[in-house]
Amino acid sequence: MTTHTTRMLILGSGPAGLSAAIYGARAGMEPIVVQGIQPGGQLTTTTDVENYPGFREVIQGPWLMEEMQAQAEHVGTRMMYDTIVGVDLSQRPFRLTGDSGDVYIGDVLVIATGAQAKWLGLDSEELLKGKGVSACATCDGFFYRGKKVAVIGGGNTAVEEALYLTNHSHDVTLIHRRDSLRAEKILQQRLFANERIDVLWNKAVERFVGGGSPEGLVAIELRDTVTGALSTIEVEGGFVAIGHHPATELFRGHLALDEDGYIAVETGSTRTSVPGVFACGDVMDKVYRQAVTAAGTGCMAALDAERFLAEAEFEQERQAAE
Secondary structure: OEEEEEEEEOOOOHHHHHHHHHHHHOOOOOOEEOOOOOOOEEEEEEHHEEOOOOOOOOOEEHHHHHHHHHHHOOOOOOEEEOOEEEEOOOOOOEEEOOOOOOOEEEEEEEEOOEEEEOOOOOOHHHHHEOEEOOHHHHHHHHHOOOOOEEEEOOOOOHHHHHHHHHHHOOOOOEEEEOOOOOOHHHHHHHHHHOOOOOEEEEEEEEEEEOOOOOOOEEEEEEEEEEEEEEEEOOOOOEEEEEHHHHOOOOHHHOOOOOOOOOOOOOOOOOEEEOOOEEEEEHHHOOOOOOOHHHHHHHHHHHHHHHHHHHHHHHHHHHHHHH
């Protein structure tokens, strides 16, 4: 067992965690990043990235995360290939335990553990991810300009994604397994008023159908949840919009979470309910969920953490002088 000590401990190595590391390292805080189960975050499973500022050509998600990590290491970040399984936030410095048995001690803690999109769990869905099946319309909708697309779900996310996709597609179908939506009334009104959107009620996805060369989504096979009858709708894009799982189980009972399980932060900051603990990226953002906004909040977390430490250390020196 090894004990690793740092002024700034960061959990998560997506755009939020690595941006926090870059800013923290440049401030001389010698951060440690514990990479977690998915080093590089969700962008490592994303192929074409066309909306990250600074690149005129389409770039690859894994390449972008490799560059971010290299930049973080270049300015002084230490990367640890471990997963945190235990936390003690009862006093500073904070003490966390890794799956490896190593102990990580940080004067401040930045949580950037992200959130995972919920999927339907179908084999055909797994086979066609990135080949017509997506869980983010704002990320991938641009690639379906002029094509027929479908959104699966019935909550706010699904309705918002269907409305967003009408910017690119003249033919959007919302597929919902019940006969009424859970989305807010104002969103439902906008949905039903949009001539580009059709709604299929009481339909569940049985299978995503691939075809063509290279293979891509060509249709979705549906099962009627009332009669059991099967039907098929031809589409080139299928967007699963049934919510997200924030990676916050580790912090339940240690930090204040909102009703959806996201880490609660003070408005306009990354400060959590525990002084010295900061949250950034998708683990605290259920609205935007973009790489660039995650990076932005990572910057905020590092600046908030640096300010917190400076004030804490000034107070310690003042008390020692009295």
